[in-house]
Amino acid sequence: MNEVLGITAAALSLGTPLVIAAAGEVVLERSGVLNIGLEGTMLSSAFAAFYVSHVTGSPWLGVLAAIFVALCVSGLTGLFALGLGADQVVVGTGMNLLCLGATGSLFFTGFARGGELLSVPVVPSTAGRIPVNGLMLFAPLLVLAAWWLLWRTRWGLAVRAAGEDPVSCAAAGHFPLRLRWQALGFAAVCAGMAGAYLSVAQTGSFAENMTAGRGFVVIAAVTFGRWTPLGSAGACLLISAAYGVQYLAKARELPIPPQLFDALPYMLALAVLIGAGRGKAGPAALAQPFEAGR
Amino acid sequence: MTFRNLLILIAGLMAILVLTLLAFRLPVADSLGLLAEGAFGDKFGVHRTIVKATPLLLVALGLILSWRAGMFNVGGDGQLLCGAMASASAYAIFHDLSPPLLQALILVSGILGGAAFALIPAALYARRGVNVVIGTILLNFVAIALMRWAVRGPLQEPSGAIPQSEPLAKAVLFTRLDPQSDLHVGVILPFLFALALYVWLSFTVSGFRLRLVGSNPNAARVARIDVSRTQALALVFSGAFCGLAGAVEYLGVSGYLFDGFSPNFGFLAIPVALLGGLHPIGVLASGVYFGALMAGSKRLEALGAAPSALVFVMQGVGVLGYVALQWVTRPRTREADTA
Numbered sequence: 001m002n003e004v005l006g007i008t009a010a011a012l013s014l015g016t017p018l019v020i021a022a023a024g025e026v027v028l029e030r031s032g033v034l035n036i037g038l039e040g041t042m043l044s045s046a047f048a049a050f051y052v053s054h055v056t057g058s059p060w061l062g063v064l065a066a067i068f069v070a071l072c073v074s075g076l077t078g079l080f081a082l083g084l085g086a087d088q089v090v091v092g093t094g095m096n097l098l099c100l101g102a103t104g105s106l107f108f109t110g111f112a113r114g115g116e117l118l119s120v121p122v123v124p125s126t127a128g129r130i131p132v133n134g135l136m137l138f139a140p141l142l143v144l145a146a147w148w149l150l151w152r153t154r155w156g157l158a159v160r161a162a163g164e165d166p167v168s169c170a171a172a173g174h175f176p177l178r179l180r181w182q183a184l185g186f187a188a189v190c191a192g193m194a195g196a197y198l199s200v201a202q203t204g205s206f207a208e209n210m211t212a213g214r215g216f217v218v219i220a221a222v223t224f225g226r227w228t229p230l231g232s233a234g235a236c237l238l239i240s241a242a243y244g245v246q247y248l249a250k251a252r253e254l255p256i257p258p259q260l261f262d263a264l265p266y267m268l269a270l271a272v273l274i275g276a277g278r279g280k281a282g283p284a285a286l287a288q289p290f291e292a293g294r
Numbered sequence: 295m296t297f298r299n300l301l302i303l304i305a306g307l308m309a310i311l312v313l314t315l316l317a318f319r320l321p322v323a324d325s326l327g328l329l330a331e332g333a334f335g336d337k338f339g340v341h342r343t344i345v346k347a348t349p350l351l352l353v354a355l356g357l358i359l360s361w362r363a364g365m366f367n368v369g370g371d372g373q374l375l376c377g378a379m380a381s382a383s384a385y386a387i388f389h390d391l392s393p394p395l396l397q398a399l400i401l402v403s404g405i406l407g408g409a410a411f412a413l414i415p416a417a418l419y420a421r422r423g424v425n426v427v428i429g430t431i432l433l434n435f436v437a438i439a440l441m442r443w444a445v446r447g448p449l450q451e452p453s454g455a456i457p458q459s460e461p462l463a464k465a466v467l468f469t470r471l472d473p474q475s476d477l478h479v480g481v482i483l484p485f486l487f488a489l490a491l492y493v494w495l496s497f498t499v500s501g502f503r504l505r506l507v508g509s510n511p512n513a514a515r516v517a518r519i520d521v522s523r524t525q526a527l528a529l530v531f532s533g534a535f536c537g538l539a540g541a542v543e544y545l546g547v548s549g550y551l552f553d554g555f556s557p558n559f560g561f562l563a564i565p566v567a568l569l570g571g572l573h574p575i576g577v578l579a580s581g582v583y584f585g586a587l588m589a590g591s592k593r594l595e596a597l598g599a600a601p602s603a604l605v606f607v608m609q610g611v612g613v614l615g616y617v618a619l620q621w622v623t624r625p626r627t628r629e630a631d632t633a
Contacts, residue, residue, distance in 0.1 A: 034427060036368070076614075086617040089366045089427055093564045094617065098610025104603030105318055208603070216431050223428050257447060263439035266432045270414075273424045282425055287366075 007244035009130045015240030016136045017042075017197040021218045022225070022232040023142040024190025029222055030150060031183035032163035032176070034287035036092025037077050038191055039215025040099030045070045045195025047103040050206035051110075053120040059200040060123065063135065063193060066200075070192030071185065073099060078184050082177055085289040096215075104208045111206070122204040135193060135201045139233075142190055146229035149186070159183055163283035166290040176290050194218075224269035227282055239265040300576075302619060303569065307583060310611045314604060320597050328597070332590030339589060341477035345547065347585025349374075349539045351484035353563035354570065354577045355491055356408075356535025361572055362495065363528035364508040369415060369430025370536045370560025372437030373408040377537025379441060380407025381544050382449050382459045382551050385466070393465040400466070401541050408537015409530050411437065416526035416533075426529065434560065445551050459551040468546040478546035485578065487535070492574040504528055536560065565609040568616050584609065 021042060028035055035041070045066035053062030073095065080091040111118050125133035150156040159179050161169035166176035198214075199206050221239060225231030246261040273282075315325045333343045353370045360367040367373075384403035388396055415429035442457075444450075449459040468478035495501040507514045507524045514521050539559065548555065566584055570577030587608060591601035 036427070080614060080617050084617065084621040086621065087366075089368060090564075090568060090613060091617060093368070093561060094610045094613030096561070096610070097565065097606045097613065101603045101606030101608070101610060105600045105607065108600030108603060109318070109598065208600075213435075216434070219428065220432050220435065223432070257443045259439045259443035259446070262442065263436045266435040266439075269432050270418070270424075270429065273429070274418060274422050282428070286425060287427060 003248055005129045007241055007248065010244030010247070011237050011241035012130060012132070012136065013202065013240075014243055015237045016139050017194040017202070018214060018218050018221060018236035018240060019139045019233045020135075020142055020197065021191050021194035021215070022221050022236050023139075023146040023229060024187030025218050026222050026225070026227055026229050026232045027146050027150060027159065028183045028187035029227055029286060030163045030283055031159045031180045032166060032283055032285040032288065032290065033081065033180050033184060034088050034092070034219070035074075035077065035184075035187060036089050036219070037073070037095030037099075037215075038092075038187075038218055039211055039213065040092075040096035041070050041073045041077075041188065041191040042195035042198070042215050043103050043209065043211045044073050044099045045192040046199040046210055047107060047206055049196035050120055050199035051106075053122075053200045054118065057121055059121050062120070062200045063123070063196040066196035067189050067192035070188040070195065074184050074188035074191070078181055081289070082180055082184070085291045087289065088287045100209060107206055107208055118206075119204050120200060123201050125201070133201045135197045138193055142193070143229050143233045146186075150229060155179075155182075160283070162290075163285055166285050166288075180290070220266055220269050223282070224265065224272055226272060235265070235269070299571070299619070299623060303571070303616075306615050306619065307569070307612065310608055310615060314608050314611065317607075318599060318604065320594065320599055325594055325597060325599075328593040329587070329590035332593035333586035334590075337472070338475050341472060341475040342589035343582065343586045344481045345476045345478070345585075346588045347581045348481045348484055348546070349543050349559050350563050350566045350584060351577060351581035352487065352539035352542060353536050353559050354567040354581055355484065355487055355574060356532040356539070357563055357567040358570075358572050358574060358577060359491065359504075359535065360528045360532035361567065362508045363504045363525045364511065365419070365525050365529045365532070366427045367412070367430055367529055367532045368427055368560065368564070369412065369433050369533075370563055371556050371558055372430065372434040372560070373411045373533040373536035374540040374543075374556050374559055375437040375441045376411035376540070377404035377408035378540030378544050378551055378555055379444050379449065380404055380410075380537065381541040382444075385462060386449060386460070389463070389466075393463075396466050397468070397545060400545060401538065404537045404541025404544070405534045406537065408540065409534040411537070412530050412533020416529040419529070420522040420526040441551065441555065442553055445553065449551060451550070457553060461550040462545065466545070467549055468542075476547065480542040480546040483538070483542060484581070487538075488574040488578050495574065562609065565613050569612050
């Protein structure tokens with residue numbers, strides 16, 4: 001029983017930032033944009049939340065700053081990927097490197113030289129076996145919002161059309177680029193909160209490259225969840241639960257290599273893709289630039 | 295790449311370097327001096343630059359091969375790790391053979407390991423239409439987990455105390471060209487392979503097919519080229535290059551495997567490949583440029599800067615600048631169909 005509680009607590013604590021970011025990423029990918037730069041967006045947000053929480057003493061202001069920074073970073077991504085119609089993978093890679101370098105430099109020059117680990121105020125959290133903090137509450141709300149937007153609104157229908165067949169979407173009187181910008185905005189808010197979670201909810205600090213690949217994990221989870229909001233959220237929780245199970249396997253000295261649990265979610269995601277069958281593995285126009293007026 | 299674009303690119307890279315230094319409030323002249331000194335000041339600097347550039351160049355050559363065919367291989371890291379693991383396995387099995395033969399075997403194993411790992415996303419793409427970017431990202435995680443398992447399990451050093459593989463015997467390590475520095479004989483490989491790749495891409499029928507498939511898949515289909523098969527093969531060969539990079543790092547630099555064996559070479563090589571204009575010869579220049587930055591930036595610590603972070607910034611801005619340059623100089627009718 002204790003172990004189940006432990007795994008649940010780990011799944012929630014590690015999984016929340018993934019769930020929040022995935023809620024945005026699933027809408028964005030449905031609109032036809034593959035945001036490889038999610039990693040860098042989250043990292044910049046984590047730093048912004050850390051910095052503002054340190055300066056003002058208010059973690060919630062930190063969260064707001066994180067969202068603002070995520071919007072700026074995503075704006076730059078959109079400028080290149082949507083405005084110039086450049087390749088999304090290339091732009092995302094550039095953004096990741098830029099954010100990794102910029103946060104690393106700022107943190108190094110501003111904080112790391114003293115040597116001691118700096119703690120900043122964090123959002124309030126309940127005590128107990130399964131602690132719940134203030135930012136966790138946003139996760140189910142954002143997932144539901146993504147679900148409602150995608151499947152229950154006209155806007156969501158148009159967004160999905162922009163991701164499947166932007167030319168037809170435009171012919172139907174919509175503006176695929178505008179829809180993609182809007183989806184990018186929603187995804188940025190989510191990525192900002194996810195990044196803030198890492199610094200002002202989970203750790204109360206910052207470290208160079210503290211996202212450590214979580215942005216890519218989210219992209220994997222959205223794939224695993226077959227581009228549905230609920231499925232993606234479930235995939236995120238499964239991935240984070242796998243980390244919890246890993247500790248359990250280690251503690252019980254089970255004859256399973258714990259690294260198997262590291263790899264398992266990604267292999268399952270691949271299996272899902274294989275099972276999906278040709279042509280159904282994701283939005284048809286995913287990662288393909290669209291130029292208006294062509 | 296035309297001569298004019300090359301000039302713009304060089305000017306742009308210099309501008310990015312200076313602007314980044316300015317943005318981080320570093321004294322420009324002093325910093326440039328320190329960078330140049332660290333990268334080219336003495337023979338140690340030059341050797342450091344070349345050794346740092348070697349894995350970047352090999353992975354970048356692999357990326358060129360697949361990207362030219364319209365396959366966005368972002369799984370260079372996974373393929374490099376699998377190449378290195380295949381190399382270490384070959385060493386564990388055949389360690390009694392004579393060193394030159396063993397070295398050849400290790401290199402070939404690395405190439406095959408990388409190619410085999412790239413075969414997975416390639417087959418998934420060709421048979422099931424699985425997006426290559428997503429497939430290769432997923433497999434990066436699998437390879438990292440495999441590496442973590444291998445250095446604690448089947449490939450761990452005999453005493454079992456540290457999570458790393460058994461270090462290569464001294465005779466098996468690549469010969470040092472200079473006993474005082476890290477310059478190993480493997481640094482020649484990127485230059486040979488760049489030349490070979492250039493000749494193959496530019497002057498052979500199969501190289502032309504690959505470029506045609508990447509730049510205009512519809513025309514390729516009309517010419518009765520099997521597009522998805524060509525693209526899948528390009529990805530497999532791309533993995534072979536990344537696997538070779540893993541084997542060369544193993545034989546030339548570290549001599550053993552460990553968790554952080556690849557500091558994300560798969561992504562660090564993307565700016566190298568792009569700024570080299572996705573051209574095998576152009577890549578030599580951009581690879582040496584970034585290798586020099588990595589080798590020289592260590593000196594900037596004296597000025598209170600975070601050296602690796604500065605290089606990341608310059609790589610990121612370099613990629614975005616390249617994208618902008620592509621847009622400015624784009625031909626007005628261009629159709630890109632990429633995986």
